Amino acid sequence: MRIVEVRERTFPIASQIRNAFIDFSQMTLSLAAVVTDEVRDGRPVVGFGFNSNGRYGQGSLMRERFVPRLTGADPESLLDDTGLIDPHRAWDVMMSNEKPGGHGERSVAVGVLDMALWDARAKLEERPLYDLLAERHGDGSADRRVWVYAAGGYYHPGKGDQGLKDELQSYLDRGYTTVKMKIGGATLAEDRRRIEAALSILGPGQSLMVDANGRFDAEEATAYLRALEEYDLHWYEEATDPLDYEGTRAVAEARTRVPLATGENLFSHQDARNLALYGGLDPERDYLQFDCALSYGLVEYLRTLEALRPLGWAPSRFVPHGGHQMSLNIAAGLGLGGNESYPDLFQPFGGFPDGVRVEDGCITMPELPGIGFEGKSDLAEVCASLLE
Missing domain, CATH: 3.30.390.10 (Enolase-like, N-terminal domain)
Structure with missing residues (x-):
């Protein structure tokens, strides 16, 4: 062929x-x-x-x-x-x-x-990609049930605290149990107010993540950390520049309880290994967010998993950035900890195949050949347009 x-x-x-x-x-x-x-x-x-x-x-x-x-x-x-x-x-x-x-x-x-x-x-x-991956690179059996969280909470013109609450509530209403919002694009006082607004809508078994997108240096990131540790957060994401391993270590050493997450802007297994070696992260409580679509694909992602395994990082601590079906297949096939999801943004490229629903924070992967793009009708239409 x-x-x-x-x-x-x-x-x-x-x-x-x-x-x-x-x-x-x-x-x-x-x-x-x-x-x-x-x-x-x-x-x-x-x-x-x-x-x-x-x-x-x-x-x-x-x-x-x-x-x-x-x-x-x-x-x-x-x-x-x-x-x-x-x-x-x-x-x-x-x-x-x-x-x-x-x-x-x-x-x-x-x-x-x-x-x-x-x-x-x-x-x-x-066959589904997750089935192929489980057989050749996993433990032989895929887990079709994948935990997902809803990413949103961006800064938006004219969107106040109530708009943020309404957005995050819509994700909870759709079955998500963990939601994420942005910080670092406003003053600490304003971000604290926004965080408290978001936390006010959460019920039992629901949690909030915050994402600074690498905005801070170590001193600023640590100042935010002192405020964030007052809250019960799922994680504090990209506190410093992704390549600032010393800054990441400073935040990791200063924290007492809040988990850290980073890695979406590291693009090779060598960079991932340096993060694990020098970033001060704890493989028992922190998370890695490498995204295969941004980092040379699944071939390199497999190398990343293998490079970090001897350093104590199990696949279950990997929760990829990106919200796409490729990472969902990797999560199901290789036993990752879950995947990011964009319920409303970046469509039609985000989301799940038609008929797939979030229940108790998880989705069940459908049995579609390949990655499953053809199962999402709006995405399938765009893909088909490429062949016309």
Whole structure:
């Protein structure tokens, strides 16, 4: 078999929201389709992939470097012993002639294509990706029930405390038990008022996360920490710049109880290992948020899991950023601790297949071939437009 062509297009996911660092008024993402010459049910098998919010589309990198390497390679070099696409071999081809380090934006471009290759591979085997992952990289059995939390609570023009409460309550009403809001984009006094407003709507078994998006230096992050420890929070996310391991360590050493979460803006297993070695995090109570769609894809994510395992980090402490179905499949197949979810934002790329509902904070993965994009009708329509 061979890859016939790779198509990609940039799509807007703009919104009038902001976090502590950026606004999303011009946000985009890349959608890619890997078209094969294999046919199932009378149609070519096509794998789809896209990147998470926050890093913009990467079409030029794909067109100039990574797609030509895929389509120009000897077709046999991309296949495993069964004669099907091997995402690991394809990854090696895409990353040929690339220097180590300096992960930047290329990790996003490769992550998009890697997602599409895994989607195609699972479709070729006519099985869900999580089932394939459990068999080949997990303990042999997938757990289709995945914990998810609702991400939102962005700063928005004209949105006061009641608007924040209404938004978060809508997530709780849809079955989520944990919700997340942004901090660091206002004064500490204002953020404390917003946090207290959010906490006021929570009932038994429900919790709140706060996310500073790397806005603070160590001193500012620790000042916020002293205030946050008055509250019963699920976690305090990205307190410092993602590469400021010393700052992360300072916050970790200053805290007494609030768990920390970080990692969504680290893009390689080497960076992840440095975080684990030097960031002062506790693998028994803290969380890691690496996002395969931003960090060279699942091939690299598997390396990250293996690199951190000897340092005490079990898969259950990984809760990926991004809110996409690829990470849901990884969570179900490899036993991760859960996944981020955007109930209303960045559509149609976020969310779940049609008919999937959140119950007691969890969803049950449907039995769809591949990643399951075709099971979400609005996303399926956008994917299909790429092939027209």
